[in-house]
Amino acid sequence: MPDGHGVIEVTGDERGSLLLLAGDPVFLEASDGCGSVGWLAARAGIGGPGLGEVKYLTEWLSAPDLVPDPRTGQVEPPDPECLRPLLSLLAPGRYVMKAEVAPDHLRVVHPRALQVHGWYADEDLALVTTDAWPPRDHRAVRGYRDRIRAGGDLPALVALFPTAESPVGYLLDGHHKLAAYEQAQARPLVIRLTPQVPRPFRRDDLDRARTAFSEGAPRDQDDALGRVLSSMRAGAA
Incomplete structure (x- = not known):
């Protein structure tokens, strides 16, 4: 993506990452360093930029004609041009695209x-929502759910990960589809986007993140965020 607009960028690695929208830190996920593989995710204040720019792909993603291998769950990745409206919003650089059943x-x-939302990483994958959850358009959810149950063309989600090994990704598109998969009790089809070369944390981003996530947060949450951000800053470029 040599000409990406830089609206969406992810920095970090499999131990934690920061999602920036238009250069502002908006979402954070990381190990909390408290044992038992504890994990946390945080979101900046209401004034943070939204993801409305990413909604152009809904029609194609609702029926992308991607057929999972029944044995492995792997899917032949789609033509990147199908995702061009979304890819053009990413920070410039090369990305790896992979499609598979979750x-x-x-x-x-x-x-x-x-x-701050905390959990123990006792599952193989976690998706951090970036839009309203549960989604508000119940009719759309029912439509996707009925198609999934009928065995039709599977709708696809799009998630951005800091590295290929990361157990946590940011759901850029597909909140209604994910809710439909949950109602149908089916494993969702996920298109994974990952920077080919992971982007290290930048100290100035982390300094701004401390302010964005901590201002007005309860003290106990602020302490957890402080530990995580201090750890990230120690390894920042």
Whole structure:
């Protein structure tokens, strides 16, 4: 993506990452360093930029004609041109695209503004929502659910991961589809986007993240965020 607009960028690695929208830190996920593979996710204040720019792909993603291998769950990745409206919003650089059915143990994480959501990583994958959850268009959810149950063309989600090994990704598009998969008790089809070369944390981003996530947050949450951000800053470029 040599000409990406830089609206969406992810920095970090499999131990934690920061999602920036238009250069502003908006979402954070990381190990909390408290043992038992504890994890947390946080969201900046209400004033953070939204993801309305990403909604152009809904029609194609609702029926992308991607057929999973019945044995492996792997899918031949789609033509990148199909995702061009979304890819053009990413930070410039090379990305790896992979499509597959999600593992059996999937967690949906929805951090509310200025709140920290914690969990134990006892599942294979966690998706951090970036839009309203549960989604508000119940008719759309029912439509996807009925198609999934009928065995039709599977709708696809799009998630951005900091590295190929990361157990946590940011759901950029597909909140209604994910809710439909949950109602149908089916494993979702996920298109995974990952920077080919992971982007290290930048100190100035983490300094701004401390302010964005901590201002107005309860003290106990602020302490957890402080530990995580301090650890990230120690390894920042």
